[in-house]
Amino acid sequence: MDLNYSPADDAFRADIRAWLEDNLPHALRDKVLKHKRLNRDDFASWHRCLSTRGWSAPAWPREYGGPGWNPTQRHIWDEECARLGAPPVLPFGVSMVAPVLMKYGSEAQKQRYLPRILDGTDWWCQGYSEPGSGSDLASLRTRAERKDDHYLVNGQKTWTTLAQHADMMFCLVRTDSGVKKQEGISFLLIDMKTPGITVRPIAMLDEDHEVNEVFFEDVKVPLDHLVGEENRGWTYAKYLLGHERTGIARVGQSKRELVFLKRLALEQRKNGQPLLHDPVFAAKVAALEIELMALEITVQRVVASETEGRGPGPEASMLKIKGTEVQQGLTELMVDAIGPLAAPFDVPFLEGERTHALSGDDDAAPLAAYYFNYRKTSIYGGSNEIQKNIIAQMILGL
Template identity: 90%
Template sequence: MDLNYSPADDAFRADIRAWLEANLPDALRDKVLNHKRLNRDDYASWHALLGKRGWSAPAWPAEYGGPNWNVTQRHIWDEECARLGAPTVLPFGVSMVAPVLMKYGSEAQKRRYLPRILDGSDWWCQGYSEPGSGSDLASLRTRAQRVGDHYVVNGQKTWTTLGQHADMMFCLVRTDSGAKKQEGISFLLIDMKTPGITVRPIVTLDEDHEVNEVFFEDVKVPVENLVGDENRGWTYAKYLLGHERTGIARVGQSKRELAFLKQLALNRKKNGKPLLHDPLFGAKVASLEIELMALEITVQRVVANEAGGRGPGPEASMLKIKGTEVQQGLTELMYEAVGPLAAPFDVPFLEGERAHSIAGDDDAAPLAAYYFNYRKTSIYGGSNEIQKNIIAQMILGL
């Protein structure tokens, strides 16, 4: 297994870096690098800019409008975007429902939805979690009953990220209540403008409206919006989650945040010396950096396996666990580095309405909100405890 980059890979990286440096808007770069909030227009404008270059869907094959990059090139792209402070392309359409449609969708569904995902015309959200049915997703209770040429959907979804902006939802529903939990689930595509859908905001601890509750009351969904076969949605859901968990590792982003942490600690003093040079704090940073280096090598091994034609298996769970632990560790050390200077909570500054924080420390001001927001990473995509069970079953045979 060769984990080294080839000369062609290095040339690709140089081309990508040059394009990003020339085309990434400074305002977007500033928001990402300085932990400010991105709004809908930020995501949409970046998606549109990438679309003009043909790079809005890096993992897509050429037949669907993608750049046909190999897995190593996609890994390089993710690294360079993160390093330079480019916003992420929202995954719900491009990286989550699109692969399911390519593999299991009908030709009509591919023709209708994939071009609109590619150019950003449709904003997608995910309808998986429910109250009492998150990591135990097979216990979901939202029901879809077929009536003629429609399904009638009733139930509730929760923690629906950016659902307030969504045009479409890919949704798991129960279509056979008499079957085993996993065997009675179907995968529906739901137009969010359909009568009977109510979206209610969940405002989180950092006073951000990022997630929502979604209620369905006699919502009619055309039968042609069923993906694949009825009652086989669990198969499609697992396929989607494998893609999601691999991407959650975010090595490039963590490398960027590690550099930010080091600079932050160099600028803070303890006993007259930079905090980074304090033996105790420096040891924490070094330990986390070692964890990140090990994660990066593991990601490269998975990339090499995929390049050889082997898809992600339980390795996706390993990447999800360690990736989110590293991300949370970085936010914890940033918060520790600035201490009480992170306490002032300046929402207008976080949302770009004010150039500088009222507290006078622009680096420290976003870090409390950043820390609290990243508590979620070890839960979404299947909690880390569930991922450990998957590893125990699939690798250790327990």
């Protein structure tokens, strides 16, 4: 689907497409398009490459080192990166903690952390979920007690993505247990090299080490690592989650994967004909494509509201729900299309230890792992059930 863009937008698209085609390493693009796993060096090297051009943080204003692009330009950038197979810039620093620091952080925090996020010096992780405090995040129990010139942090976080690589964590902690649970939470920046922090891997269904448990035992965090005011962290957390849920929609990526799905279904045969010509399978693909078109239009509405100066609101919950449903639907149809060839996924191939899959089918080898990995999308960033409650309360007034 092509939306209406101005001549200036078309020129902008042409410029960034040309730059990406010239600068995106072929080996890195190949890993993305073949659904192989990206390692720390893949993410870091691409971030550095973008940083040299000033494009590592597309949503940042010029005053903090960003390109100052408008919402439409940022949408075009996301589309072109996804279409060409560029790896994503990890969101934890650039898209999640940075907006919080820009709005609520001290000048010292901005000067310290924003340049290091921009050039990729610091790798960030997110300390939100805990055992028993996932969708009901406000019930978190990790505690920070003020002791002279520091906080003493004790507790546990879980499902902490890529914490094994992180230099810093932005973390929600309880600083007051005697008030309403949302009113006793603070937002801390924690150096992951601080004594008392233990990171333990969680093995995933796809045999990848992507998430972790993080334990805090008498971890000293300087008082100046508090963002904003003590016990106001819930406000900052909600602001951050609005940015996270908007990004989860991933329309550009889903459009690329729809093209991949159609090619896959043309190559597979059923009763001597391409699978894509089977009426039942074709109807499933068409229904999913319609959902994706509707999602893209909704994203455009959010882009328009941002152009008018309104930040992401409860509409972000709609994008999160539909975006993740489309992503999961695509992985389901890919596995359906490839049939039993998808069952035994090839971990060494996914991790780049082999250039070709043992089955001889490079398309089939990653699909089971890809399917398993995308079961998480309807849960992280606030489960889709919780997002429906947000929509009911804040949009429908129920």
